[in-house]
Structure formats: structure tokens, C-alpha cells
Amino acid sequence: MTLWRPPSAIRVKVLGLVWRDKRLLAAEVETDTGLVKGVRPLGGSIEYGESREQALHREFREELGTAITIHGPWHVFENIYTHEGALGHEIVFAADVALADQALYQQDEIVFAEDNGLTWKARWVNLNELKASGLALYPEGLADYLVALSRTN
Numbered sequence: 001m002t003l004w005r006p007p008s009a010i011r012v013k014v015l016g017l018v019w020r021d022k023r024l025l026a027a028e029v030e031t032d033t034g035l036v037k038g039v040r041p042l043g044g045s046i047e048y049g050e051s052r053e054q055a056l057h058r059e060f061r062e063e064l065g066t067a068i069t070i071h072g073p074w075h076v077f078e079n080i081y082t083h084e085g086a087l088g089h090e091i092v093f094a095a096d097v098a099l100a101d102q103a104l105y106q107q108d109e110i111v112f113a114e115d116n117g118l119t120w121k122a123r124w125v126n127l128n129e130l131k132a133s134g135l136a137l138y139p140e141g142l143a144d145y146l147v148a149l150s151r152t153n
Contacts, residue, residue: 006081006088013090014056015043015139016068016097017146020105023124024146027112029138032084038136039125041094044114052093063112066101079139092139 018025018041026039042063046055053070060068077092104110110122127146130137137143 006083006086006090008087009089011088011090012046013043013092014046014052014059015041015092015094015142016056016060016070017041017094018068018097018099020124023126024137025110025122026125026137027120027122029136036135038138039123039130040138041142042112042122043094046093056093056095056097060097060099062115064099064101064104064110066099066104068097068099070095070097072096075142075145077139077141077145079141081138081140090139092142094142 024041026041028036029038029040031037042059043056044059044063046052047058050058052074056070057068060066072095075094077094079088079090079092081088099105108123111119112122113119125137127137127143131143137146
């Protein structure tokens, strides 16, 4: 088992908000013991010289093997957090996206691998059910933003 810790630097990340009806595609976030403590939309770090759009397209090609279409406005969050006692700090750009591979919308769970060899499981989560289950949506602030956004739509 490989243990993940946040780096000691501010990272800039992109996340794709993929929806199936009112369910968000999100990867499980685990503790060192394998307990699922929350979920996070798919995405990753922006590489040097890469735009947020380029990074989001690259991340979905690498993780799910699919192209995406980015639509809607970008949302920005600062996320200062602790994971397994280690401090992490990231600036997160999130946008609604649609998957080109329509078959992915039919899968209840999607297993994918990161370039570091770690495998993750993503599933479609209802935000109301997620909160009731005691699991968190990461990054912090994203859940409140999505709830407020749904009230205006």
C-alpha cells in the first residue's frame, strides 16, 4: 500500500464536475487504513506552462481515457486542509464538464489509475445522501457552493 501525503508547497489543481442527473462523479478519498472518509471530483494538478483547460482535458484523458467538453463558469476555491496529520494547501479551479465517452455514464463505479500507480474508485454521488452518510465532499467549500448554485437554478 502506498501512503499519500500532501506536498509542502501550494499546488494548483483542476477538477471536473461531471453530472449524471443530480449525481456527481467523485473519487473516494481514503484514510491510511482504507476507510473512505469522503469523495472528490476527478482532476489533478496543473503542470508548469499548462492552462487550466489543458490540464483538465489531460487529466480526463489520463484517468478515464476520454475527451471532455468544458461548459459553464469556472469556480475557484482555496483549500487548506489536513490529511493524516499532514498540512496541504491548494488553489482549485473547478468547472462543469461532459464526458465524450457516453458509456461511462452507464457505469455505477469506475476504477482508474493515476500515473504514480495508485488506483482509485469513482462513483456517482448524490450530495444530499453524501452529507447524510457522514462523508465529506472535497475540497472544503465545494459542497456549500454547489448547494447555493442549485438554489439559483
